[in-house]
Amino acid sequence: MKMNRKGRGLFSAAACVAVVGLALTGCTNTGTTATSGDTAAATDAAQTAAPVTGPTCSLADYKGDKIDLTQATVGFSQSEKEDNPFRIAETQSITDEAAKIGVKKFIKTNAQSTLSKQISDINDLISQGAQILIVAPLNSDGLEPALAAARAKNIPVITIDRKLNATACTDYVSFLGSNFVEQGKRAADQLIAGTGGTAKVAVLLGSSGNGVTTDRTSGFVDEIKAKGPNITVVAQQTGDFARDKGQSVTEQLLQSNPDITAIYAENDEMGLGAQAAIIAAGKTPGKDIQIYSIDGTKNAVEQIVAGAYNGVIESNPRFGPLAFQTIKDFMAGTAVGQNVIIQDSEYDPSNAAAKVGAAF
Amino acid sequence: MTDARIPGLEPPVLEARGVTKRFAGVTALSGVDLVLRAGESMALMGENGAGKSTLIKVLTGVHQPEEGELLLDGRPATFARPLDAQKAGVSTIYQEVNLVPLMSVAQNIYLGREPRGQVGLIDFRRMYADARALLAEYGIQVDVRRPLRTLALGVQQMVALARAVSINANVVIMDEPTSSLEAREVETLFRVIGLLRERGIAIIYVSHRMDEIYRVCDTVTVLRDGRVVHVGSLSELPRVELVSMMLGRSVEKVERGGVTAFRAANESDAPPVLVATDLSRKHQIDGISLSIRPGEVVGLGGLLGSGRSETLKGLSGVMQLDRGGVTIDGKSVRSGSVPAAIRAGIVMLPEDRKAEGIVPNLSVRDNIVLAALPKLSRGGFTSRRKQDAVVDVFIKRLHIKVSSPDQLVSELSGGNQQKVMIARWLAMTPKVLLLDEPTRGIDVGAKAEVQALIDELAHEGLAIVLVSSEVEEVVEGSARVIVLRDGSIETELRGDQVDESALLAALAGSAS
Amino acid sequence: MTQATVSLRVPSRSAVLGVFQKYGVYIAIVLLLLYNLVFTPNFFAVDNFRTQFVQVVPVLIVALGMALVIGTEGIDLSVGAVMALAAAVIPLYVGYGLVPTLLIAIGVGAVIGLLNGSMVAFIGVQPIVATLAVMVAGRGLALLIANEQLKSVTSPEVLALGRDSVLGIPYSVLIAAVLVGVVAILVNRTTFGKQLIAIGGSRRAAELAGLPVKRILLIVYVLCASLAAVAGVIGTARLGASVPSTLGNLIELSAITAVVVGGTPLSGGQVKVLGTLAGAVLLQFISATLIKHNVPDAYSQIAQAIIILVAVYIQRGKARVK
Known part of the structure; x- marks a missing residue:
């Protein structure tokens, strides 16, 4: 049921991911979870660097400014109330990763499942000086005003878990999600x-x-x-x-x-x-x-x-390492994928006892 | 107000010629002619169902006549909808103000035609100034920026009037404009009406209040059964004649006896069972006191809107009272509570039997025992045996024609439904029975039966109050008649005084 | 009884309609059972019927209360939220034992019923508006109480309520059967029931007849919400978990459908308790049949919609015959 809510939201994300998924078949079967910080992030990054098959986006394409993450203000806009394990784990992962990397200032907001609040949240983040935005969109449509505000200041936007009906590398940099x-x-x-x-x-x-x-x-x-x-x-x-x-x-x-x-x-x-x-x-x-x-x-x-x-x-909610790795690569001038697939772990009787702590 | 103006000399502004209107085969208006001249103030009179409201709706474009035509300034006019009539200068002021309560007074007056500034924005300063000036003409001084709803009802009505007139009214129709006004507000309204007339605006005035009619109007058109029965100058028409025309009873031809099933009613000299003191409720009834003895039938006379039904509602707890109270055998009854009144022994047969009396989807049995149900139960469980004992007795005694007690009450004739209602109350062994139009809408035979039953119940010692719009029913059924007018007791007729001519005179409120 | 009514002479159209109005829901159940007898493997097994009756219990109990409310010409949309609230309080009090937990859950339902009933009876809010507000707020409150978490319920007593049987009959089914009997007696044999129906038939007439209209309305809404709370406890016991976010979702629609299909008109003035039971069972059989034949969800939804339409059509015919 918790997943129900999330699932419903991921609705339109799916179609696009499915397309990418076809291109990426075979990149599965790692048992790694994203909890182990750098390693996981590195793994994810390594994998996402690989898909040159998909469309990419570079800092030059996006016409953004180069920013050093340790000197930057990063804003995160969460979409739904944190009343299900997925959302809790997602926010936690991004917050943890920001601290780990040593982002100068990290601000997070929660739209409480209200679209208008997410728009004003994002505008607030911008006015509080956010130079990079990570957004978990509540809806595939409707965030245009907020995106336009970010675009006007050339603030790079990374979207996670739900794909927007907007143009990658123009309205936002890239989308990270499950397949x-x-x-x-x-x-x-x-x-x-x-x-x-x-x-x-x-x-x-x-x-x-x-x-x-x-x-x-x-x-x-x-x-x-x-x-x-x-x-x-x-x-x-x-x-x-x-x-x-x-x-x-x-x-x-x-x-x-x-x-x-x-x-x-x-x-x-x-x-x-x-x-x-x-x-x-x-x-x-x-x-x-x-x-x-x-x-x-x-x-x-x-x-x-x-x-x-x-x-x-x-269905991996821990977008932190992957999101910040993508930002790092992007700021380093590397072309990052417009659609980045997050690595999902799996549990079976052989590994469940060992990995149950990682379940969310 | 009946000044030197001679209406006949002014040109007609609004005319109706041979207007006929039917609803589902029932003729509401039949060949109605009406001539309204500039500056004239015409009273439109008639009892319930005479066709007043239908005529007004035809004049204001709500209904379209099937036959006949309307003329505006002598030219044929068709009002397909209310807006057409408004545009043509026919405005209506209803008793309920139909403006926007949350908007300011000025906005209401200029709604849809706000004064604009250079860039097309509303020029509020001008709007407020204009509104203030406009209202000042009528002697009304209010802050025009206040929301309309914060004003007294009378002032709101005045704003509606000001709006109507400032648009371009030639004719203003007022339907019961004073029904919810304070005395002071009524005075203001009358002053405004005078101003309107000086400007040549014609008025059609509908009211049940005789005093107002005679103060404000100079001509009268009387409707009865959808026809115009009289047109003429009001000042020359004695009140009693006006009333007898409205009721369709000729003053001369009044005689006693034979029409109803009532026997000669006796006045009782037992101590009163019910004493009501100073029953009052704003805009409805004012200071009504009466007492009723066991075995007595007291008629409540009065025209529509005189407060007859309201008095019954006050007595039976249906209507909350502002003032005054009722005692039964010296013990006071909690006012405004139907159950309390019923416990004390006061029961009422409501006027609208179908909507307020019977429960249509229930059987005759369930309808009869409805009020007495707790008495016919054991520990909250209904007892069929106890119910049947009561139901059978009343079906026999009142000659209720049913196939079985389980028959649906909605399948019965009106007369039998009324008997079911009476049975419901008799099952409560009441002391006072209030009857509001007990014979309305039932056929002649049943009517006589119900009237005989009322008589019989009174002879058995029940105190009965009878309200009826049929003059002969009141006169013949009642030992004495209390006549109401404008919510107060006008007079009381006793013994030999109880006859139709006296009642008509009293209804008219003339100094007879 | 259906055989007796469907005689050999050619019945008129209105006579046919009349039969359907009276017995339509029972005829439909019989037809459905016949269909399953022929086409559904393992349908006529004791276990299967036990499952059907266990599954129908929450809807049935909610529908009983709904029938009372509809009888007064009202409606109660908050029943699902009341189930969620009952579910939400169970983990908090389950330590005190089954009876206290049950009483507290029902008490919570009664409080919500008081709220609904007060708004309807004393303030004069339209039932659909009052209970819609409570429906939204109630589930929110349930999530708040539960800290927006699903909680497993492990108390064996509570679980027994949802899972154990006596003489092969599950406790939950026994409880529902008793409640059907109690509500049937309440409606048909008590002063309260008669007065409730009179209010639904003509509220104004009931008021003028001196009936305690407001008190009765209040009690009806309290009963409805309390029954919903019982359904919430049983639903939770069956799941073995308190799931305030989804328990009772859309149950108001199923309950209203069961009531209407069972012959109680939405316009009030009648309450058919056995019809409501039959309506709930019919809905359960339909959904079971569709699932067992692996009919895709979209078609089941259409099938349910058609049944509602047919029921409402027949009801409309009834009103016109009157």
């Missing part, structure tokens, strides 16, 4: 590995009409088709990214299809709901019926540790 198709694909890989390649799967979809849902579905289904000849998807039903809906839908599906052996849930909450339904049906989650989901929340990862859950693909 949702890739997340679905990796969940499929986990499931194929975990079930030994034979399974009857029920898919719990996210909210209908949501781009994240579409991507996580197509990534999963296509991968199963390609690599899991003995795996059948017996049902696809929406659980609206909510735990209770995930539970009741799973109950229904387990009754009509008692031979289901695995669940793929497009967020952790629905996965946890499915887990409750499996218990209620008198079966053992993780064994009789395996559960895979996407998000990386602590609640789900703890269940892997407990042996009652089988795999979680992370």
